[in-house]
Amino acid sequence: MKLSLVIPTYKKQRDVLDQLERVYGYLSRKNPDFELIFVIDGYVDNTKDILEKYVKENRLKKVSVIGYEENMGKGYAVRYGMKRATGDVIGFIDADTDIQIRTLGYALKTIKNDSVMAVIPSKFHKDSNVEMKFGRKILSYGLMYTSKFLLKLPKNVDDVGCGLKIFRKELIERILPFLKINNFAIDSEILNLIGRVGYSVSIIPFYLNKNRSDSTSANLKEMLRMLKDIFYIARTNRTSFATGTEIVIAKITR
Secondary structure, three states: OOEEEEEEEOOOOOOHHHHHHHHHHHHHHHOOOEEEEEEEEOOOOOHHHHHHHHHHHOOOOOEEEEEEOOOOOHHHHHHHHHOOOOOOEEEEEOOOOOEOHHHHHHHHHHHOOOOOOEEEEEOOOOOOEOOOOHHHHHHHHHHHHHHHHHOOOOOOOOOOOOOEEEEEHHHHHHHHHHOOOOOOOHHHHHHHHHHHOOOOOEEEEOEEOOOOOOOOOOOHHHHHHHHHHHHHHHHHHHHHHHHOHHHHHHHHHO
C-alpha cells in the first residue's frame, strides 16, 4: 500500500524539520512505500528553503516540496497536494508535531482493511488522550455541533477538526472536483461530501502531545471564517438538492 501524505505548511520553519524527521522515520519502518508532499502555503518565511536544503542534503527521494507565493489557506494547500498525490491511500497531517505518531499508526492499520474508505481520528473517542484548555474545548464543541446540525456528516462522525485524515485514492478522486473551501473548514467539507454520497468512515482514537504549539485555527478570526464556510457548505447542500446535483454526485461517486 502506497501512502501519499500531504503536509500543508504555513509559518512552520521552527517545527517542520522535526515533523519531517519523525514521520519519515516512522513510515520508513512501518509502511516503506510512501511519499510526503509538503505544500508551502505562501512563501512568507524560510520554510521552503529549510525543507529543500534538508531534503537535498539527506537525499530523501520520498519527499517533495511544492508551494506558491501567496498564502491561500489550508483547504487550498490540501487540494493542491492531493492533486499531485500518487498513492493508493491519500491523506493529510499538520506540519507541527502536536499529533502523537501512534495516531498515524492506528490510521494506517485501519485503512488496510479493504472495506474501509476513510479513517478519521476523534477527540471524543473513548480511548483518545487529549488535554484541551477550556477555550479550545469550547471551540471544538462549537465546531462539532454546528457541523453536525448544518451538514450531512457520516452518522458516526462526532469530530471534524483533527489534523490527520486518510482516505482511499478512489474516494479522493471522486470528491476532489467538488471541494471548494480554501481555509480550515476543508475538513467539514470533505466529511460533508462523504456523508452526502453515503460512505461510512472508521473512527479511531486521537492522541495529542501535552506540550503543543498554538494552533493557527484556534483564534476568533479563523473560527468565524470557519463558521462562515460551514454555512456556505450548508447552502450548497440545499442548492444541490433543489437542482438535482445531489443525484448527479451520487451517480458519479458510487
